[in-house]
Amino acid sequence: MAQQQIIEITPAELIEKVSAMKAQGQRLVQICCSKLPDHLEVAYSFDKDFAFLSYRLTLADTSTPVPSISKIYGNSFHYENEIHDLYGVEVKGISIDFKGNFYRTALKTPFNCAPEGEVKP
Amino acid sequence: MSERTIIPFGPQHPVLPEPIHLDLVVEDEKVIEAIPSIGFIHRGLERLVEKKDYVDYVYVAERICGICSFIHGLTYCMAIEELMKVQVPDRAQYLRIIWSELSRIHSHLLWLGLTADSFGFESMFMQSWRLREQILDIIEETTGGRVIFGSAKIGGVRRDISSVKMDEIMKKMNVYRKDIAQLCEQFMKDQTVKHRMQGVGLLSRADAISLGAVGPMLRGSGIAQDIRSTGYSGYDRIGFTPVTETAGDCYARCMVRMREMDASFVMIEQCVGKMTDGPIEVKVTGNPAGEFFMRSEQPRGEAIYYAKANGTKFLSRLRVRTPTFANIPPLLATLAGCQLADVPVIVLTIDPCISCAER
Amino acid sequence: MSFMGFSKVVLKNLFTGPVTERYPFVPKVYPQGARGSVNIELEKCIFCGICQKKCPTAAIAVTKEPKSWEIDRLRCISCNYCVEVCPKKCLALDTKYAPVSTARSKDMFKAVQSAG
Secondary structure (H helix, E strand, C coil): CCCEEEEEECHHHHHHHHHHHHHCCCEEEEEEEEECCCCEEEEEEEEECCEEEEEEEEECCCCCCEECCCCCCCCHHHHHHHHHHHHCCCEECCCCCCCCCCCCCCCCCHHHCCCCCCCCC | CCCEEEEEECCCECCECCCCEEEEEEECCEEEEEEEECCCCCCCCCHHHHCCCCCCHHHHHHCCCCCCHHHHHHHHHHHHHHHHCCCCCHHHHHHHHHHHHHHHHHHHHHHHHHHHHHCCCHHHHHHHHHHHHHHHHHHHHHHCCCCCCCCEECCEECCCCCHHHHHHHHHHHHHHHHHHHHHHHHHHHCHHHHHHHCCCCCCCHHHHHHCCCCCHHHHCCCCCCCHHHHCHHHHHHCCCCCCCCCCCCHHHHHHHHHHHHHHHHHHHHHHHHHCCCCCCECCCCCCCEEEEEEEEEECCEEEEEEEEEECCCCCCEEEEECHHHHHHHHHHHHHCCCEHHHHHHHHHHCCCCHHHHHC | CHHHCCHHHHHHHHHCCCCCCCCCCCCCCCCCCCCCEEEECCCCCCCCCHHHHHCCCCCEEEECCCCEEEEECCCCCCCCHHHHHCCCCCEEEECCCCCCCCCCCEEEEECCHHHC
């Protein structure tokens, strides 16, 4: 199995680190947000020749805005709109900003709210 | 400069089996820009992992996509196995490859039919779906299901294929391989097909990398990126070389898929040759902990499963990045500058699977 | 000539019969091991409830008193999991699918009093 690495960074460093990746010819593979009991994690994963590297931001809550990397990687608008719609993380300066209409969900930020309780079969 | 018009394309469109909406900004017949809109069928399956334990979630993972169902289930299982440090027996790994490749063949045949249909080649649609039916029959005989295989399991596979059955299947497969090769040749050599596909929907090598294309879309632009090269699930034990084409147009992407089908037959043959008797699963006990990004190659491209577990039987996060989700930005780049009549063809050559893109 | 390539297939199709099965006249033969519907042999069942616990879609309901085993056919995904975990091997997966229905109903199997 190819190796994979996760490096913790802060939102302020993000643009600089991602630009460096672009310069190396890395491919942006995915951006993923995870909700953990007390904080949120956003992982930016890159791949070149099967070496998998992720930069991880840790956010205390959704009040901290994250800069958009869509000026560097054109395909990131997709993932950024997704984390905005599902988790409510504010992403600043997305190239195509759907403003919360990327996913048509019944609940706002469905992945970042309390579970509605067990649905009885 | 002529006037610009916006033409809505989808979510209901004759060539689209699934709902994706594109706003096409056109100037006369030329598409200037395409703005996508998805999210009609978001199901929130990623969060279901909080309610289904990690063993039961295999069934949900398999139902993320209706076409590449087995590889979805398999990738999920592999992610969990990686977290739990489970070593899957050899025979199970070979069986997994056989089923993965069978599902690749049936998915590509489905795609071939739909693509041919997108420019009116309906008899090709019927021919390729007829061949697909025979592959589905093999799948039904070996796993019990036609589309939802239900045979992947954490720690191995659920069913074995007896050697008698295997011989029978291989005999049939040799015939199907010839039929499919013949069909592909007829498709690729057809004047009309060439006319509609060559030089249409160009994606340059640089764009393919910077826009994060995956699967045949990436390989059609000359980049030999196939996750099977990393050797997951025993792919390192059989000779595997990624299929690439350099033109980067619709025709090249078709060519990649056609040649992949043939490569799949070769891989199945190799697996059958190398398979030895032995156990097909190991018992898995305990709960997973840790985090892992599992990657696999689906018919449509690379899929990523990110599993984060906290030592309980419920995972704390499962993220699924499906290939179509990654292929939409490159699709928009290829649409810019094309003719309006070519839009369905270009959309179909990414092999869109919107339901799995939205999970 | 490249534009005549398909004519071979067309000719072949003209002289061979239909490839589809003539379904209502010729019954469909399911391959062995096809996942159809779950059936129970009640005499062997001990009503332990493992199948109920393991069922991923919660389609099975088992009660000890009175002894009954119930399945919601519309919920069942024929995954074969209950058959695998059954300690008495009284469950089996038939190759035939459950009959279609227009309303949600459950198939109830009750043990005969003398058996208990």
